[in-house]
Amino acid sequence: MSLWKIAWRSIQQRGLASSLTGISMALGVMLVVAVLVIHGAINQSFLNNEGLGYNLVVGAKGGRLDLVLNSVYYLARPIENIPYTYYQEFIDGRFAPTVQTAVPLCLGDTYEEFRVIGTTPEFFDKLDYGGKQYKFASGRNFKAEETFGAVIGATVARDTGLATGDTFQPSHSGGPEAHVHEEQFTVMGVLEPTGTPNDRGLFINMEGFYLIPEHKSEDEVPPTDAPAPHDDHEHDEHADHGHTDHGPEGEHAGHEHHDEHADEHKHAGGDHDHEGELKDEPDVEGASDDGPGDDDESEHAEKDAVAPDEPEKTATADTDAEQGASEPAEKAESDGEDEDHHSDGEHGEEDKHADHDHAGEGEGHAGDHEHDKAGEHEHAHQHEHAHGEEHEHADEHGHEHGDEHGHEHGHGHGHEHGDEHGHEHAHGHDHAHEPVPIEQREVTAVLVLTASIGGAPPELLAPGLMKQVNEGPVAQAAQPIREMSTLFTTFVDPLRIVLLSLTVLIVIVAGIGILVSIYNSMSERRHEIAVMRALGAGRRTVMLIVLAESILLSLAGGLAGWAVGHGLVGLVSPWIADQTGVSIGAAQFVGYELVIIPGLIVLATIVGYLPAMAAYRTDVAKALSTTP
Amino acid sequence: MLQISELRKSFREPDGSKLPILNIKAFELAEGDQVVLMGRSGCGKTTLLHVIAGISRPDTGSVRIDGCDITQLSEAGRDRFRADKIGYVFQTFNLLPGFSALENVLLGMSFAGKGTDASRARDLLERVGLQHRMSHRPGMLSVGEQQRVAVARALANRPKLLLADEPTANVDSAHQQQIVDLIRQTCREEEVALLMVTHTPEVAEQFDRVERLEDFNQAVAVA
Numbered sequence: 001m002s003l004w005k006i007a008w009r010s011i012q013q014r015g016l017a018s019s020l021t022g023i024s025m026a027l028g029v030m031l032v033v034a035v036l037v038i039h040g041a042i043n044q045s046f047l048n049n050e051g052l053g054y055n056l057v058v059g060a061k062g063g064r065l066d067l068v069l070n071s072v073y074y075l076a077r078p079i080e081n082i083p084y085t086y087y088q089e090f091i092d093g094r095f096a097p098t099v100q101t102a103v104p105l106c107l108g109d110t111y112e113e114f115r116v117i118g119t120t121p122e123f124f125d126k127l128d129y130g131g132k133q134y135k136f137a138s139g140r141n142f143k144a145e146e147t148f149g150a151v152i153g154a155t156v157a158r159d160t161g162l163a164t165g166d167t168f169q170p171s172h173s174g175g176p177e178a179h180v181h182e183e184q185f186t187v188m189g190v191l192e193p194t195g196t197p198n199d200r201g202l203f204i205n206m207e208g209f210y211l212i213p214e215h216k217s218e219d220e221v222p223p224t225d226a227p228a229p230h231d232d233h234e235h236d237e238h239a240d241h242g243h244t245d246h247g248p249e250g251e252h253a254g255h256e257h258h259d260e261h262a263d264e265h266k267h268a269g270g271d272h273d274h275e276g277e278l279k280d281e282p283d284v285e286g287a288s289d290d291g292p293g294d295d296d297e298s299e300h301a302e303k304d305a306v307a308p309d310e311p312e313k314t315a316t317a318d319t320d321a322e323q324g325a326s327e328p329a330e331k332a333e334s335d336g337e338d339e340d341h342h343s344d345g346e347h348g349e350e351d352k353h354a355d356h357d358h359a360g361e362g363e364g365h366a367g368d369h370e371h372d373k374a375g376e377h378e379h380a381h382q383h384e385h386a387h388g389e390e391h392e393h394a395d396e397h398g399h400e401h402g403d404e405h406g407h408e409h410g411h412g413h414g415h416e417h418g419d420e421h422g423h424e425h426a427h428g429h430d431h432a433h434e435p436v437p438i439e440q441r442e443v444t445a446v447l448v449l450t451a452s453i454g455g456a457p458p459e460l461l462a463p464g465l466m467k468q469v470n471e472g473p474v475a476q477a478a479q480p481i482r483e484m485s486t487l488f489t490t491f492v493d494p495l496r497i498v499l500l501s502l503t504v505l506i507v508i509v510a511g512i513g514i515l516v517s518i519y520n521s522m523s524e525r526r527h528e529i530a531v532m533r534a535l536g537a538g539r540r541t542v543m544l545i546v547l548a549e550s551i552l553l554s555l556a557g558g559l560a561g562w563a564v565g566h567g568l569v570g571l572v573s574p575w576i577a578d579q580t581g582v583s584i585g586a587a588q589f590v591g592y593e594l595v596i597i598p599g600l601i602v603l604a605t606i607v608g609y610l611p612a613m614a615a616y617r618t619d620v621a622k623a624l625s626t627t628p
Numbered sequence: 629m630l631q632i633s634e635l636r637k638s639f640r641e642p643d644g645s646k647l648p649i650l651n652i653k654a655f656e657l658a659e660g661d662q663v664v665l666m667g668r669s670g671c672g673k674t675t676l677l678h679v680i681a682g683i684s685r686p687d688t689g690s691v692r693i694d695g696c697d698i699t700q701l702s703e704a705g706r707d708r709f710r711a712d713k714i715g716y717v718f719q720t721f722n723l724l725p726g727f728s729a730l731e732n733v734l735l736g737m738s739f740a741g742k743g744t745d746a747s748r749a750r751d752l753l754e755r756v757g758l759q760h761r762m763s764h765r766p767g768m769l770s771v772g773e774q775q776r777v778a779v780a781r782a783l784a785n786r787p788k789l790l791l792a793d794e795p796t797a798n799v800d801s802a803h804q805q806q807i808v809d810l811i812r813q814t815c816r817e818e819e820v821a822l823l824m825v826t827h828t829p830e831v832a833e834q835f836d837r838v839e840r841l842e843d844f845n846q847a848v849a850v851a
Contacts, residue, residue, distance in 0.1 A: 001731065001738040013726030531722040534683060535781070536711020536739035538704050621684045624718070625674070 003541070007548035010528075011556075014521055018553060021510070021517040025557025026564060028507035029596060033565025035503050038576065039496045040590035043488065052447075053127035054101065055462050056477050058082070058090070058469055059445035064478035065487060071105050071445035072480045073197045074115040078108050082475045084441030090448060095468065098461045100451040101126045104443040106209045109170035109181065114156045116170040116202045118209030120144060124151060127447065129196050139164035139189030142205050150185040150204040154193035162187050162202075170204065170212070181212045210441055448477070508603065514553050515607035518546065522614045529615050530623030543616040550608025551601055558600040562593070629821050630657035630680065630789060635689030637672075637679055638847070649675050650686065651847035655839075657789070662812055662822040664832045667841030673825045676841065677791045680823070681714050682706030694788045711740040715782030715820065717811070719794040721774045723766040729753060729777045730762040736784040745784075752780035755817075756810055772803035779811055783818055790815055792824040796831060808834065 011018040052072065059067040060080035069076035089095045090102035103126065106118030124134040124141045134141075137157075142149025152162055162168055166187045171180040185204045193199055450461035462479060469477035529542045537545075570586025637650035649672045657663060667673050678684035680691055682698045685706075690697045694713055698706050710716075715736075723732045733749040753762050756776035758769075766774050775795060782790055792811060796804040808831050815822045824835075832838050 001734045001744055006735065006738070009724075009726040009731070527722070528724055531718075531724065532735070532739065533707070534681065534710070534716050534718075534722070535736045536707055536714075536785070538707040538739075540704075541707075541739060621675075621678050624678075624683070624722070 003545050003548050004552065006532075007545050007552050010525070010545070010549050011552060014517075017517045017521070021513045022553050022557035022560070024513045025507065025510040025554055025600075026561035028503060028510040029558040029561030029600070030565035030568060031503040031506055031561075032500070032596065033562050033593065034568050034572075035496065035499045036590045036592050037566065037569045037588055038572075038584060039492070039499075040592065041584040041588050042576075043492075052480060053129050054103070054447040054449040055459055055479060055481070056448040056450060056466060057445055057480055058086075058448055058475050058477045061474075061476045064476060065483050067445060067476065067478050068480045068483040070107060071447065074107075074117070074201055075197075079444065081106075081442035081444050082446075084438055084443055086474050087443045087446045088438075090446055095448075095465060098451050098465045099448055100458060101447075101449040103127060103447045104206060105445045105447060106206055106442070107444040109172055109209075109212070111156075111168050111170050111202050112160055114153075114160070114200050114202055116204055116209075118204050118206040120206055123203060123447075124191075127449070129194050129198065132194075134194065134198075135192045136189040137192045139187065142188040142203075144205070144207070146186075146188065147205055147211065148183065148185045148208040149188045150202055150208075151189045151191060152187055152202045153191050153199040155199040156202055157190045162190075164188065164190055168202065170202070183208060183212050206443075507600075510557065511554065511603045511607040514550055514604065515610060517553075518550055518608065518611040519614070522611050525615070526618050526623045527626060529618045530620045533618065533620040534624060539616045539618075542618065543612045546612040546615040547605060547608045550611070551604040554600045554604035554607075555597070558596060562596060629659040629661065629694060630655075630823075631690075631692040632656070632680070633690055635679065635686050635691065636847075637675060637684070637686045648847035650679065650845055652676075652689070652845055655844060657821050657823060659788075660816070660819055660821055661837065662815060662835055663824070664835040664838045665823060665825045665841060666827070666832055666838060667825075667845075671841045672845055672847065673841055674793055676845075677716075677793055677823070677825065680789075681716055681791055682710045707739075708741065712742075712785060713788045715785070715787040715790040717775070717778050717782045717790065717792040717795045719797045721766070721771070721778045721798070723774055723777055723781070725766050728763045728765055729758055729769065729773075729780075732766070732777055733781045733784050736781040740785045742785070749780070749784060752783060752814075753777070755814060756780050770803075771799055772806065775799055775803075775807050776810060779807070779814065783814055783820065786818060787820055789821045789823065792822065794825050794827065796826065796828060804828070804831070 057067055057071050059071060060082050062079055066076055066079050070079050084104075087102065087104045090099045095102075101122065103119060103123045105123075107115065109116035109118075121141050121144055128134070136151075137154065139151075142151055150168070152160075157163060160168075164187050167184040168187070169180050169182065169184055185202075185208055191198065448465070450458040450465055452458040453461065466477040466479065469475055525546075529537075532542055532545075533539075566586045566588075569584055569588070573584040573586070576584055632652055632655040635650055635652040635655075636648070638646040638648040641647050665673055665676070675684060679686050680693070682691075682701070683706075685703075686699060690699050692698075693709075696709065698709055701709060723729075724735060727735055730746070730749055730753060733752060734744045734746065737744040737749065750759075750762065753759060753776075756779055758773060758776055758780070761769060761773060761777075766777070769777065775798075779795075782792075790811070795811060796807050799807055811822065811824070812834075814820075824831075826832055
């Protein structure tokens with residue numbers, strides 16, 4: 001009969017006390033395991049480079065952590081955008097050589113509580129997660145030409161009931177501007193669970209995303225309000241869409257400047273660093289006056305640095321009011337809101353005003369350039385801008401401004417374009433949307449996997465590309481892993497240490513409970529020990545039996561706690577997955593857990609030492625003479 | 629088989645003085661002997677058994693068992709020797725309550741370092757008439773049955789010498805004779821020498837050799 005069995009019999013003999021101390025140990029170990037596993041799994045999924053499939057995130061300048069939380073984890077508040085053309089730099093531009101894969105993301109919409117992410121099919125074709133390819137539980141990836149195609153994550157499918165073939169309407173998640181888009185996207189496929197934040201995403205074709213009018217401009221006009229659409233204003237709307245990211249401030253500034261002088265426009269443009277600068281380069285071709293106009297464009301109508309194309313067009317537009325208008329009109333087509341805004345005719349109406357503002361901005365840019373050359377155009381633009389102000393402030397003001405600058409021009413200009421585009425818009429909504437000009441596009445972020453040259457790990461090129469991006473004025477690049485590990489080391493790790501310390505303390509207290517339990521039993525056990533000694537057991541043997549008992553109690557409790565701890569993790573894992581997109585299975589283990597068993601043995605040996613020594617020192621002759 | 633010579637053992641009193649307990653010039657037991665040891669209470673019978681078993685160490689003198697002077701052994705050596713060569717039956721049985729009858733017998737084997745022999749343990753329990761009680765805990769056995777288990781346990785390691793300290797004192801008179809018969813018979817079968825302490829004259833008179841400790845323990849005589 002082994003010492004272990006003898007010890008186990010002794011534990012059984014005092015079942016109640018033993019099980020109570022065992023339970024306290026189980027409780028402690030359970031908490032340790034839960035903290036370890038949950039933290040470890042989160043740590044792993046947040047900090048594991050390979051888990052993402054890319055190593056850089058490029059987005060608007062600002063908080064890097066915000067960028068990472070947004071574009072990688074779909075958490076935190078929405079952030080600014082960057083021009084689509086900047087994304088193109090990663091595809092075939094100056095960044096391309098160091099880039100293996102670049103996938104754009106357009107954020108800002110939601111469906112129920114889940115994020116809607118505009119992207120390209122490459123997200124699932126070229127990126128992987130944790131070294132695994134994305135698989136579809138049903139359906140397939142959407143195709144680039146399937147403008148309103150979408151793929152949804154497993155959690156989304158589970159919680160919303162959406163399935164392949166279903167349609168859904170993203171809604172704009174901009175606080176007071178929140179509303180449901182009219183565009184319907186069709187679920188082409190449902191992802192298998194990935195254990196990543198992507199389980200909680202609805203991925204829509206970016207092309208379709210751009211066809212949602214609000215994504216080209218700030219939506220200041222509530223859809224319900226818009227009474228009578230005005231042709232002129234359609235243009236305006238388009239311009240607004242282009243501006244998507246620019247807040248009301250940008251518009252206001254722009255408008256004000258317009259009203260006063262073209263130069264002021266420049267200033268406004270200056271505020272918006274990205275676009276203005278980008279466009280300035282192409283603009284150089286035009287007159288010095290164009291510069292300001294470009295800025296405005298960039299800010300208001302088009303953030304994309306498509307300057308080369310536009311200046312020309314705008315120039316033509318300037319000369320010919322109609323021509324100039326035609327382009328904006330096209331943009332307007334893409335915007336779905338045009339319908340609502342058709343009744344621009346009069347500035348008095350709020351809706352119209354809003355339209356005017358947008359129009360003023362959008363065209364204003366082109367217009368400014370043109371206007372420099374042709375006075376009429378300028379007036380028209382200013383007029384529009386004036387309207388914009390009206391919207392914000394008061395209709396009356398808008399009218400006044402308009403009067404000053406010349407309503408006629410503005411209206412004429414706008415009307416022509418508006419009419420053309422108005423038709424187009426209607427078509428777009430009902431039948432087929434026309435692609436949005438690249439200049440009007442924006443992306444929230446670009447997920448970049450740097451190239452691996454000569455078999456070297458892609459991470460080698462990441463710092464260089466990051467520096468390149470960050471030194472530029474347009475965007476910033478962040479390494480998700482680094483940002484997250486900074487966050488972790490700053491906040492999460494200390495928290496874990498506190499939690500772990502507490503749970504370890506609980507384990508130690510449980511260990512002391514075992515000590516007390518065994519030690520208290522020593523008086524009654526002294527006789528048993530003496531009997532065993534009389535049967536020939538040595539001092540060391542009885543000492544080891546007591547130690548074994550302490551270890552058995554700790555291990556039995558600890559193993560139970562370990563199992564229950566994993567069960568607990570399994571129980572809360574759906575909640576964690578819902579909160580963070582990080583899925584943790586009950587069977588997910590952490591390396592630190594390997595320390596638990598040896599740790600428990602050490603602890604049990606320490607707490608068992610005292611009673612074991614009492615057993616060792618038992619005076620056999622004396623103990624035998626006392627009756628139990 | 630057992631030779632004791634010049635054995636002295638004293639306890640230290642609380643005031644520091646020594647209280648002699650044992651002072652035995654010579655005491656012998658031949659192989660297979662069955663001897664009763666009598667004596668009034670407090671004359672050192674149990675202490676003598678402890679010394680013979682190696683549980684207590686004498687101040688001086690030698691205790692040779694099967695040719696080995698256990699007073700020369702270390703404590704661990706005596707433990708081993710005791711496990712190997714000496715069986716011990718207590719007045720209060722001292723079965724371990726957490727173990728079944730069979731396990732109590734096996735426990736006696738497990739300290740000898742020879743491994744446990746379950747078939748021998750069962751055989752012993754059958755011979756003491758407990759073939760149907762093997763998996764019972766001591767609490768579920770009558771006192772008579774408990775003492776039988778204790779006898780089986782004491783003989784488990786095929787000892788050379790069985791020390792029985794008033795094995796029938798706690799057993800009702802109806803079973804007293806059964807226990808004595810059992811012990812004597814199994815000792816004979818196992819060729820084990822028996823030294824039994826008893827206060828009961830009816831038990832003592834069954835033995836060929838009865839020793840009174842007062843007669844050869846000079847410590848007591850002096851006192």
